[in-house]
Amino acid sequence: MSARILGIFIFLLSSSASQAADLAMRAAVDWSAPYFGISGGYGWLGDVDRSFAPPLRSSGDDVVFGAHAGYLHQFDAFVLGGEVEYMRLGINFEGFPIDVENAASAKARVGFAFDRLLLTGHAGASHITTNIGLKDWGWVAGAGADYLLSENIGAGVSWDHMQFNRFGGTLIDGQINLVKARVDFRF
Template sequence: MMRKLVLALTSTALLTATAHAADLGWNGNSSPVNTMYSGSSAFQWSGFYAGVNGGYGFGTLSREPSAGGVVTENNTNGWGLGAQAGYNADMGGFVLGGEADLQWSSISHSEDLGAAGTLKASVDGFGTVRARAGMAFDRVMPYVTGGVAFGNSTVSLTDPANVVTSQTNTHLGWTIGAGLEAAATDNITIKAEYLYVDLGAKSYTTAPGGNIDATQRFGLIRAGINYKF
């Protein structure tokens, strides 16, 4: 399902960029010119950039007894806010680069366990270090991206006496996604992006009934703004 969504987003980005390039395809005499991709872009994407972003995440928390047993899956959701920085190299319309970001997150799942209390599992924050590859159609660039993801997750149990037992672990995983970025001015760009993040499994001792291995996987739809130096 995740792969189909990424492919759909990439196709949409490419179609949008092609249409935008066609709209810009006029010469000084206001007569149409060939609007096919020319192998170079008037706007130069090369350089360092930094910015902020925000979006909404939705995914799955998987829990399995560390000794083996039944896997329980629950839906998660929440917001993400953060900042990113990166570098682009414009190779005549084909753009390669790298980007790193750090995010605050409220993506979580809470469950009433009856007499045992309330169990909550949350992604407190995460980050990614990714490669990006895009095709520049003047000031519009669809791209794909992928790399390493890491994050802090907390599992807590609040008993009926309101005593909280919690444990936080650092997870390491991977991410893949696609997006569309457009230059509003020579220094300001805006983007819309989808990332799928798999933070991998870690063992927790706070759940009733013994240790569990918890895995956080989620998709994040976000928008951002960058300043190009």
């Protein structure tokens, strides 16, 4: 009789563990969704003007803010997606009446999900404008971390590095780095 009770107990315990594991798998977060959000942070730029001998170096930094939208799709733990972003920069070159005003980027995002945590890298194209009419295309690359606070709200941080060689047809090579906090709404 005790062997029969022990067998029933083991059967119930193993089926409960199996059901709990199944519920945990179903409760895991799926990052597949379109999203939009806002961001704010800090940016700094530096450039080298090679039309001077020795080359003239300048820099600047300021607070930045913007908006973004994108889509992510999850394959097991692997996440793939794309994002477009607009950033209002307003970074002034120290000692010059030149402001880098706006940046627009289109980026591919690739990463890994660890339930509510998503770690990604991104790369793509970026376009910036200045207050003196110079504008140009360059590349952008960086990394980020996002965390789902709820089913629809996420928060994160990201870093972007933008590079522009021979900016606007000049002999200026420039780079911009942005560190941002982000809030997203998924739908």
